[in-house]
Amino acid sequence: xxxxxxxxxxxxxxxxxxxxxxxxxxxxxxxxxxxxxxxxxxxxxxxxxxxxxxxxxxxxxxxxxxxxxxxxxxxxxxxxxxxxxxxxxxxxxxxxxxxxxxxxxxxxxxxxxxxxxxxxxxxxxxxxxxxxxxxxxxxxx
Amino acid sequence: xxxxxxxxxxxxxxxxxxxxxxxxxxxxxxxxxxxxxxxxxxxxxxxxxxxxxxxxxxxxxxxxxxxxxxxxxxxxxxxxxxxxxxxxxxxxxxxxxxxxxxxxxxxxxxxxxxxxxxxxxxxxxxxxxxxxxxxxxxxxx
Amino acid sequence: xxxxxxxxxxxxxxxxxxxxxxxxxxxxxxxxxxxxxxxxxxxxxxxxxxxxxxxxxxxxxxxxxxxxxxxxxxxxxxxxxxxxxxxxxxxxxxxxxxxxxxxxxxxxxxxxxxxxxxxxxxxxxxxxxxxxxxxxxxxxx
Amino acid sequence: xxxxxxxxxxxxxxxxxxxxxxxxxxxxxxxxxxxxxxxxxxxxxxxxxxxxxxxxxxxxxxxxxxxxxxxxxxxxxxxxxxxxxxxxxxxxxxxxxxxxxxxxxxxxxxxxxxxxxxxxxxxxxxxxxxxxxxxxxxxxx
Numbered sequence: 001x002x003x004x005x006x007x008x009x010x011x012x013x014x015x016x017x018x019x020x021x022x023x024x025x026x027x028x029x030x031x032x033x034x035x036x037x038x039x040x041x042x043x044x045x046x047x048x049x050x051x052x053x054x055x056x057x058x059x060x061x062x063x064x065x066x067x068x069x070x071x072x073x074x075x076x077x078x079x080x081x082x083x084x085x086x087x088x089x090x091x092x093x094x095x096x097x098x099x100x101x102x103x104x105x106x107x108x109x110x111x112x113x114x115x116x117x118x119x120x121x122x123x124x125x126x127x128x129x130x131x132x133x134x135x136x137x138x139x140x141x
Numbered sequence: 142x143x144x145x146x147x148x149x150x151x152x153x154x155x156x157x158x159x160x161x162x163x164x165x166x167x168x169x170x171x172x173x174x175x176x177x178x179x180x181x182x183x184x185x186x187x188x189x190x191x192x193x194x195x196x197x198x199x200x201x202x203x204x205x206x207x208x209x210x211x212x213x214x215x216x217x218x219x220x221x222x223x224x225x226x227x228x229x230x231x232x233x234x235x236x237x238x239x240x241x242x243x244x245x246x247x248x249x250x251x252x253x254x255x256x257x258x259x260x261x262x263x264x265x266x267x268x269x270x271x272x273x274x275x276x277x278x279x280x281x282x
Numbered sequence: 283x284x285x286x287x288x289x290x291x292x293x294x295x296x297x298x299x300x301x302x303x304x305x306x307x308x309x310x311x312x313x314x315x316x317x318x319x320x321x322x323x324x325x326x327x328x329x330x331x332x333x334x335x336x337x338x339x340x341x342x343x344x345x346x347x348x349x350x351x352x353x354x355x356x357x358x359x360x361x362x363x364x365x366x367x368x369x370x371x372x373x374x375x376x377x378x379x380x381x382x383x384x385x386x387x388x389x390x391x392x393x394x395x396x397x398x399x400x401x402x403x404x405x406x407x408x409x410x411x412x413x414x415x416x417x418x419x420x421x422x423x
Numbered sequence: 424x425x426x427x428x429x430x431x432x433x434x435x436x437x438x439x440x441x442x443x444x445x446x447x448x449x450x451x452x453x454x455x456x457x458x459x460x461x462x463x464x465x466x467x468x469x470x471x472x473x474x475x476x477x478x479x480x481x482x483x484x485x486x487x488x489x490x491x492x493x494x495x496x497x498x499x500x501x502x503x504x505x506x507x508x509x510x511x512x513x514x515x516x517x518x519x520x521x522x523x524x525x526x527x528x529x530x531x532x533x534x535x536x537x538x539x540x541x542x543x544x545x546x547x548x549x550x551x552x553x554x555x556x557x558x559x560x561x562x563x564x
Contacts, residue, residue, distance in 0.1 A: 013459060013469065014307060014452045016300035018188070018354055019256060023296055024200040025169035029437045032166070036436060036496075045496060046436065047159070059165040063204035069262070072300055073459075073468060115160060117399050121210070154318060154328065155311045155446055159439035159495055166437060170296045177295060177355075186355060187295065213441055214318075214327060258540050300470070301538060306482040307451035314448070329441070341447040345486035351544070397442060403492070 001135045005038035005080040011072050021069035028062055031094045031106050034078040038092075042133045050127050056115035060089060064106040074098060085136040088112050088123045142276045146179035146221040152213050162210035169203055172235045172247050175219040179233075183274045191268050197256035201230060205247040215239060226277040229253050229264045283417045287320035287362040293354050303351035310344055313376045313388050316360045320374075324415045332409050338397035342371060346388040356380060367418040370394050370405045424558045428461035428503040434495050444492035451485055454517045454529050457501045461515075465556045473550050479538035483512060487529040497521060508559040511535050511546045 009030055017023040036046050048055045070076055077097045084091035089111045096103040112126045125131075150171055158164040177187050189196045211217055218238045225232035230252045237244040253267045266272075291312055299305040318328050330337045352358055359379045366373035371393045378385040394408045407413075432453055440446040459469050471478045493499055500520045507514035512534045519526040535549045548554075 012452065012456045013299055014305055014455065017295055018298035018300070018302045019197055019199070020258070020300045021199075024203055025166050025173070025296060028166035028169060029435065032437065033435045040496070047495065056160055058160070058162075058210065059207045061204070061206045062165055063202070065202045066200045069199065072470065073463070117161070153311065153315045154440055155314065155448060157441035158436055159441070159443045161441045164437055170294065173296065174294045181355070188354065213329065214322070301479055301481070302540070303481075306485055307448050307455070310448035310451060338442055340442070340444075340492065341489045343486070343488045344447055345484070347484045348482045351481065399443070 002038075002042060002133065003082045003135050003137050005034065005041060007034050007037050007078050007080070008075055009033075009078060010075050011070055013072060016072050021071055024064070024066060027064050027066075027096065027104055027106060030076075030078060030096070031062070031064075031092070031108055034080050034094060035092055035108065038080050042130075044130055044133065050129065053114045054116050055127065056113055056121075057090070057110035058113055058115070058121060060109040060111055062106070062108045064104055066104050067102050068098075068104075070096070070098070070103055076103060082134055082136045083107070085126070085131065085134055087125050090126070090134070091136075143179075143183060143274065144223045144276050144278045146175070146182060148175050148178050148219050148221070149216055150174070150219060151216050152211055154213060157213050162212055165205070165207060168205050168207075168237065168245055168247060169249075171217075171219060171237070172203070172205075172233070172249055175221050175235060176233055176249065179221050180271075183271075185271055185274065189271075191270065194255045195257050196268065197254055197262075198231070198251035199254055199256070199262060201250040201252055203247070203249045205245055207245050208243045209239075209245075211237070211239070211244055217244060223275055223277045224248070225250075226267070226272065226275055228266050231267070231275070232277075284320075284324060284415065285364045285417050285419045287316070287323060289316050289319050289360050289362070290357055291315070291360060292357050293352055295354060298354050303353055306346070306348060309346050309348075309378065309386055309388060310390075312358075312360060312378070313344070313346075313374070313390055316362050316376065317374055317390065320362050326412055326415065330412075332411065335396045336398050337409065338395055338403075339372070339392035340395055340397070340403060342391040342393055344388070344390045346386055348386050349384045350380075350386075352378070352380070352385055358385060364416055364418045365389070367408070367413065367416055369407050372408070372416070373418075425461075425465060425556065426505045426558050426560045428457070428464060430457050430460050430501050430503070431498055432456070432501060433498050434493055436495060439495050444494055447487070447489060450487050450489075450519065450527055450529060451531075453499075453501060453519070454485070454487075454515070454531055457503050457517065458515055458531065461503050467553055467556065473552070476537045477539050478547075478550065479536055479544075480513070480533035481536055481538070481544060483532040483534055485529070485531045487527055489527050490525045491521075493519070493521070493526055499526060505557055505559045506530070507532075508549070508554065508557055510548050513549070513557070514559075
């Protein structure tokens with residue numbers, strides 16, 4: 001049962017914009033990739049097939065607060081926390097730091113869905129294979 | 142004095158991901174581009190030079206709620222509203238619709254800053270040239 | 283029977299990098315979007331379903347030569363030309379100009395393929411519905 | 424004196440498109456990042472300041488041939504080779520493989536330039552600090 005994960009990422013040239021810093025939309029890609037690494041570390045994936053159904057996780061919401069700019073070639077630490085494991089959805093919290101310095105904070109919620117090609121997307125309870133490996137950090141944090 | 146703006150955008154192939162829909166991070170680029178079009182419609186730009194200083198608008202926060210998926214080649218309407226004009230910052234609200242259908246809702250706040258190369262970024266009051274052209278929609282909305 | 287197309291595009295903030303100019307990889311997205319607009323102008327699309335098969339156009343090659351930098355908010359003209367219509371593939375040539383000035387030149391080739399989900403991708407002759415609307419500019423150009 | 428470099432990269436969700444494979448334009452970002460890692464491995468960077476001048480490497484050309492598709496979560500090997508070290512420019516060759524399988528081949532040329540803000544970009548001979556660390560693989564390869 002895991003509820004936290006840590007990864008690192010080095011800023012690439014294409015992550016930056018003419019202001020000389022990481023473009024704000026890139027933080028959402030960084031969060032997503034950290035989320036997917038977390039799932040992979042648990043032996044699963046964000047896209048799986050269960051009983052012949054394609055399981056996916058469409059976003060419900062995504063948010064980010066920017067505290068300090070990130071620059072080309074810097075290495076950023078990304079801390080992932082499961083802040084809520086619902087019946088059909090999951091909420092992750094993300095913290096970006098460079099050494100001791102806070103860079104940004106973000107949050108994303110996704111719904112567990114059957115996403116078969118040609119069918120309407122519909123939410124389902126998180127399959128036990130995944131739900132059994134993750135727990136949220138609880139209301140205390 | 143303007144506080145609202147409307148634009149359209151057609152979904153490109155590179156906007157999509159393997160789920161067959163627009164990748165969630167792209168909505169932030171769409172919001173930003175709509176914001177910049179709005180500023181351009183007022184005869185100004187998000188990057189200007191005033192009295193020898195480069196003015197920029199680093200993000201404070203960005204958020205998006207996803208209601209319905211968007212697909213390749215669809216045309217989406219983007220409605221921009223200035224929900225708060227502060228002394229040194231601005232908050233925009235965005236609504237994405239396809240016909241009558243709500244696709245997503247977002248919000249972004251930015252600080253007005255002097256961003257001279259080689260200097261530390263620092264917030265300043267929004268220059269009158271810009272502040273005089275924009276008003277927020279007020280607390281009533 | 284069409285073999286040429288023209289479109290325009292305004293450079294967005296997220297197209298730029300820390301060098302203050304459009305990131306070189308974005309030109310490939312610009313070419314692709316112009317190609318797809320061209321197909322749409324002919325009443326078709328890059329993704330179609332013909333006799334129950336999903337037709338797609340995986341890239342064979344893409345190339346770009348960069349002559350002059352493009353900057354934020356500039357408007358660029360994109361000229362598309364079909365330089366070769368083969369039996370199973372298509373080659374497009376692109377020219378980016380700003381006024382009279384040449385910005386870049388590119389070329390892309392794609393193979394017409396059946397891309398059914400779960401099946402191996404395989405090349406097929408370009409369906410007549412599409413082949414009949416396009417002609418290449420010929421060896422004279 | 425180095426002329427080759429090897430790195431790996433795992434495909435992210437945002438790298439893919441609705442065809443379910445890596446979007447062809449992403450390969451150019453992958454090449455660029457591998458190039459920059461190579462330079463970093465030599466103790467230098469693609470953006471440096473030498474004698475008060477900002478040195479950058481605007482692209483002259485970029486090209487890629489696509490042999491086999493890459494998918495989400497796959498790990499790809501990227502082999503970088505300096506195929507030509509000119510007086511003012513550099514040409515890199517890239518090979519993408521997955522195990523024994525060839526995925527794509529690419530090439531990029533860049534000019535060494537002084538890119539001071541507010542000045543016109545101009546090509547210069549590659550500074551000795553960099554030129555002295557790199558050699559091309561020669562005409563034999």
